[in-house]
Amino acid sequence: MSRYLRMVDTADDMSAKPSIREILPDWTIGHLHSRNIPDAEVELFADLIHRARTNTTHNSALGFLATLSRRELLILTRVHDLTQPLRIETLDEAQAMHLLNPFAVAPGQLPATTFPPPNAPAPVHRAWSEATTGQNSLELLDSMAPFLAQSAANNTLxxxxxxxxxxxxxxxxxxxxxxxxxxxxxxxxxxxLMEALKFCRPFLEPNTYLKRRGFLLHYRLALSDGLYV
Structure with missing residues (x-):
């Protein structure tokens, strides 16, 4: 089994409390371990990411962060290695998304912490914009996750x-x-990524599988229509 298939978050719908490696990519876990972040804090961070991805109450990263306790905000401060305590009222939506992005815990360690990469061809950016139209920021983080995971998988120890x-x-x-x-x-x-999703289908709720497959098909169609090959 490839590293990507091991690390991609696919089982977040299997139970009320999936394992850490079913939520966080191995790359993120490895980085946090290399910084000696305690397992208990890694687990709490995974719980926050899982709740953000599965919440049905808030449609913005800022809205979700506003519900967190002081301890949970401290966990985000720790995993992102911030020098100042978090103050939600000073953040914008992009900064809030950054805090809930498990690929953003190590600045400079990946080609990009968002997808598409900044230097991707213009047709790729247009196709992605079309495919993600109407998604809120938390849904966008979910859509980006497998693409970022594929990039990170090759650089996990x-x-x-x-x-x-x-x-x-x-x-x-x-x-x-x-x-x-x-x-x-x-x-x-x-x-x-569609093959990886198919491999993981037995571990997914039907609606989650169909939603993720539908998004990949939409993005592929947008790329094809843009004559990008």
């Missing part, structure tokens, strides 16, 4: 027991950026 223990820095010669590969194609990426 594991111990002998297959536990994530760190991540490879872009400064390391072993760092792998999928977007710089000559053979990389955004259409092929969608095909890969």
């Amino acid at each position: 594991y111990d002998a027991q297959n536990n994530p223990i760190g991540c490879i820095s872009p400064a390391d010669s072993n760092y792998f950026d999928i977007y710089t590969e000559e053979s990389f194609s955004y259409l092929d990426q969608i095909t890969f």
Whole structure:
């Protein structure tokens, strides 16, 4: 099984309390472990991410953050290595999304913490914009997750027991950026992610599977209509 299939968040609907590795990508867990963040705090961070992705009450990241306790805000401060306490009233929506993005805990360690990457071709940005029209910020984070997970999977370090223990820095010669590969194609990426989603279908609620598959199909159609190959 590929690292991506191990790390992608696919089981968040299986139970009221999925495991940490069913919520957070291995890359994020590895990075937090490399910073000696205690397991209990990693678990609390995973719980926050799970609640943000499955909440049906708030349609904005700011709205969700406003419901958190002081302890939960402290966890976000810790995992993002912030030097000042969080004050929700000073944040905008983009900053709130950043705090709820498990790929944003290590600035500079990935080609991008949002999708598409800033340097993606214009047709990719247009297709993504079309496919995500109408999504709120929390839904957008959910849509971006598998794309970011694929990029991060190649740069996750594991111990002998297959536990994530760190991540490879872009400064390391072993760092792998999928977007710089000559053979990389955004259409092929969608095909890969659809296969990964199919693999994980038995672990998903039917509505979740259909929603994620529908989004990938919509994005692929938008890319094809934009004549991007």
